[in-house]
Amino acid sequence: MRVLLINPYSGGYYYRLGAVYPPLGLMYICSSLRKKGYSVNFVDMNVERFDWKNFDFGEYDVVGISVDTVRFPVAEKIAERAKACGTTVVMGGPHATAFYETILRQGLCDYVVLGEGERAFSDLVESIANKEKHPHIPGIAYVRDGDIFVLPSRFIENLDDLPFPDREKVYLYRTKFAGERATSLITSRGCPFNCEFCSASQFMGRRIRWRSVENVVDELKILKKMGYGSVIFFDDNFTINPKRVVNLCEEMLRKDLRFKWWAFSRADELLGHEDMVEAMSKAGCKMLFIGFESADDEVLEEYGKNLKSGIAFDVVKFLKKYRIDVFASFVIGALKDTKKTIEKTVKFARKLKASIVQFSILTPYPGTALFEKLKHLIVEKDWRKFDGTHLVFKHPNFSSKELKRLFIKAYYAVYTSPRLIFRRGIPFLIRLLTRREAYSL
Known part of the structure; x- marks a missing residue:
């Protein structure tokens, strides 16, 4: 299984001041997936060029996109492009969590991760690898037989259980x-x-x-x-x-x-x-x-x-x-x-x-x-x-x-x-x- 994680471009306060920090949420997910042996590539559009309009997302089995409100228009276009390439698309983050029903009804992605994503996304990738189209995973929402199927998200109780965030690309941040x-x-x-x-x-x-x-x-x-x-x-x-x-x-x-x-x-x-x-x-x-x-x-x-x-x-x-x-x-x-x-x-x-x-x-x-x-x-x-x-x-x-x-x-x-x-x-x-x-x- 090959997984691509994407952090879309943001033009908010801190970006304008030059204070661009690594996205810890995706980095935690990256390390959690690699701990299970999956091949993961991570792209942060705030610090590296990413030509998503011409990118072949079909090279990956799963594409995960982090979404907050101000970045949703970019994330939406990336998701549409990835879906057109035939890969499985997953969205997560505050905006996706708030609007998961609308996002799924629009067909922007196959699954939405609600709330904290380390365990839910990792379990979802495992289910996709096992060809399970309709997994019963807490914190995952998707369309099944025309209806939205969702199990309540779960918080990670012992944060010490999480591997440290993957910092493979920290050299990009100045x-x-x-x-x-x-x-x-x-x-x-x-x-x-x-x-x-x-x-x-x-x-x-x-x-x-x-x-x-x-x-x-x-x-x-x-x-x-x-x-x-x-x-x-x-x-x-x-x-x-x-x-x-x-x-x-x-x-x-x-x-x-x-x-x-x-x-x-x-x-x-x-x-x-x-x-x-x-x-x-x-x-x-x-x-x-x-x-x-x-x-x-x-x-x-x-x-x-x-x-x-x-x-x-x-x-x-x-x-x-x-x-x-x-x-x-x-x-x-x-x-x-x-x-x-x-x-x-x-x-x-x-x-x-x-x-x-x-x-x-x-x-x-x-x-x-x-x-x-x-x-x-x-x-x-x-x-x-x-x-x-x-x-x-x-x-x-x-x-x-x-x-x-x-x-x-x-x-x-x-x-x-x-x-x-x-x-x-x-x-x-x-x-x-x-x-x-x-x-x-």
Whole structure:
């Protein structure tokens, strides 16, 4: 059995900033398949050219395509081309999980993997190899006798059972952090919070599953031998278990695993846990990504953040004590947002003095509570515009042009401030706000 895994091109925030990291989900699937003895080729269109229009997909028995919303139009065309070549096509990822019925009815693929894919996809490939057209595999959906057959997806309970992600092509990635060659890893899955604009709790579950500290350290040892000096922990919420974070940091120090790193956190998990923040700083943490979202508490309530805006200043001041920078994220365009509340948020972001500030336009991604809430108001049909920089639904207070103007103005206000203009400034704005379409449809 020959398997081809494809990560379609993305033109989102991080791509525009040059922060392109290996797709861990597909890399885990790749290593899981190779562990079973299958021949696997992996293509990431973000870092390598792939002429899918003329490619002979018939050379492979199975083609697996990762799909999130903004990349769906490209993934759709690739799937159509692969199907035309007579191979078995499988789609997975957040968008495919949310819209598996529509995708299957359209005949874009033969199977959809729902949620986590390592076991489900691996079991599916085995079934295909055994000529089983209608397998009974949890987390797999397909059309059978005109109806959609699906068994509920299953979460992997013991993450230590998974082989480390396959990093055969890491040489293609040039991302750096704090001056060091950088890559990503994940130490847990799941998020207990339910922010209405986020799909993490739906896709990975609301119950957190952790890898053991020993297992994470073993992977870090491999990354150190590969020449990495920087890592990004892509957990949805790295700091939710302070004791575990302290244990991991202490073990990194004991094993002399010196990395410069950043992770994702929540403001309310930091104050009151000085031992954790101190341990993180000693172990190389240089930055935390924190979603402050808005300066207006009514907007925060709408988002389901369960936070007050004032905590942001205390958190930034606290982290600076330990020389940890803040990557502050804000979302504009809430239903309760007005021009006044957005201007308030922009002024708030300027005063916060974070090292990096990110603004996004509220986007109802499929699979989120926000999508269900606003789907009757969605007017944009082009999934490529579900990238956090476009208004895609009918807003009660703004037109698409008005909100886009406020969005650009927000970045201009922050990055032309005296404090940041020489650190990031105009070149940063140009990279961030310029769309690059590398692949035509």
